Amino acid sequence: MDRMLSQAMKELIEESKKSLEERENAGVDPMLAIPVIQKGCTPNEEGAAGEPRAETVPEEANYEAVPVEAYGLAMLRGMGWKPGEGIGRTFNQVVKPRVNSLRPKGLGLGANLTEIQALDPTAPHCMSRPDEEQEKDKEDQPQGLVPGGAVMVLSGPHRGLYGKVEGLDPDNVRAMVRLAVGSRMVTVSEYCLRPISQQEFDKNSLDLSQVSKTSPGQQNGTASSWKALRDQDLPIWWEDSEKKRKHLPDRQDEPAAKSKKAAPRSQHWLHRDLRVRFVDKLHKGGQYYNTKMTVEDVLSPDTCVCRTDEGWVLEGVREDMLETLVPKVEGNRVMVVLGPHAGRVGYMLGRDRERSQVVVQLRRENRLMELHYDAVCEYVGPSDSDED
Known part of the structure; x- marks a missing residue:
């Protein structure tokens, strides 16, 4: 050898x-x-x-025994780097590396971390008190974000409302909350909730006047909260809204023809399984503008839940954000949404683009009707359902 x-x-x-x-x-x-x-x-x-x-075959290096940090430092030292010495030929200076802190789970890049830190329950919101007072008020302390705990919604469409936590979704950092007003179940981000004591919940949960006690900077959220309350199908809210609508001043500057054309729209036309088009340019920055979607559920006469063709669900969609769709193919099913035959399903046998009218034959009837585009909408529900 x-x-x-x-x-x-x-x-x-x-x-x-x-x-x-x-x-x-x-x-x-x-x-x-x-x-x-x-x-x-x-x-x-x-x-x-x-x-x-x-x-003669050499043994493989045990890379698992070397930490990644040590391997990276070894590479830097091989390229001439030394701890505490600056790099660069012209401007030789020590540059501190930027360490990105881990963002809270469920928050995107546009979230404001300062507001989230202010909502942190571990932060010192108040000064410490003697042990006797703490023991005395122990029962009135918030339970935290736990099932059965009382919370208050701080932001979003339900701002200012109270509820009880029914369940938690740790993967998406969201909580299922049952609102005290209307007993409606909603899904809210945990960062938008503030745990409260049972005493505060019993005192303010049904006090609707607390919703309006917000600063001028919170007026948008307050309006959304009142809209959310109105969507609970409570008779008192609909009665108040009808009274306000009757006392609204009429617009004298609008032409008479335009007023007559808009008159049929005073009747609510939302139904399940209708194909509609989203026409609100301001909602979520116009993300869903001109998008076709299907009405999944009707929460109130002028509010519904829609689902896009991609599967995205939009809650709290108002009637004025949508417009009816007329099928492009003759023979497709449509629903009459306005007039004395509202709610009935039929077949579109033809349409006149110049007059914006369609010819519809209702089920179990032999006569034909000419209806305006606004009076019908494409229907994609079960074939055996006909709401007479």
Whole structure:
């Protein structure tokens, strides 16, 4: 074995000298590489087959034993970096690396972390009190975000409302809350909830006057809260809204023809399983503008839940955000949404684009009716349902 190693070293030295002489005579070759022995093979000699041998195969490096941080520092040191010394030729200075802090789960890049930190229940909101007072008020302390705990909604469409936590979704950092007014179940981000004591819940949960006690900067959220309350199908809210609607001043500057055209729209037309178009340019920055969707559920006469073709669910969609869709293919089903036949399903047999009218044949009837585009809407519900 010693004789073979010495012979291999001799051949390598001779080959290296030969390569140096060729480089001095022919100039520098940028692609020059010193030949090495093939991994796992013995040097070629008389009688050697050049096949791999087990004793010549090197052991693989144990990369798992080296931490990633140590490996990265070793690479930096190999490139000339030294701790505490600046880098760069012209402006040699020490640059502190930027360490990005982990964002709270469920919050995107546009979220304001300062507001979230202010809502942190672990933050010192009040000064410490003696142990006797703490024991005395222990029953009145908030239970936290736990099932059965009382909470108050701080932002969103239900701002200012109280409710009880029914369940938690830790993966999406959301909580299922049953509102005290209307007993409606809603899904709210945990960052928009503030745990409250049972005493505060019993005192203010049904006090609707607390909803309007907000600062001018919270007026948008307050309006949304009143709208959410109105959507609870409570008779008192609908009665009040009808009274307000009767006392609204009429617009004298509108033409009479326009008023007559808008008169049929005073009747609510929302129904389940209608294909509609979203026409509100301001909702969520126009994300759903001109998008076709299906009415999944009707929460109130002028509020519904819609689902897009991609599967996105939109809650609290108002009637004025939508417009009816007329099928492009004759023979498709439509529902009459306005007039004395509202709610009935039929088939569209033809349409007149110039007059914006369609010819509809209702089920179980042989007569044809000419209706305006606004009076019908494409229907995608069960084939055996006909609301007479």
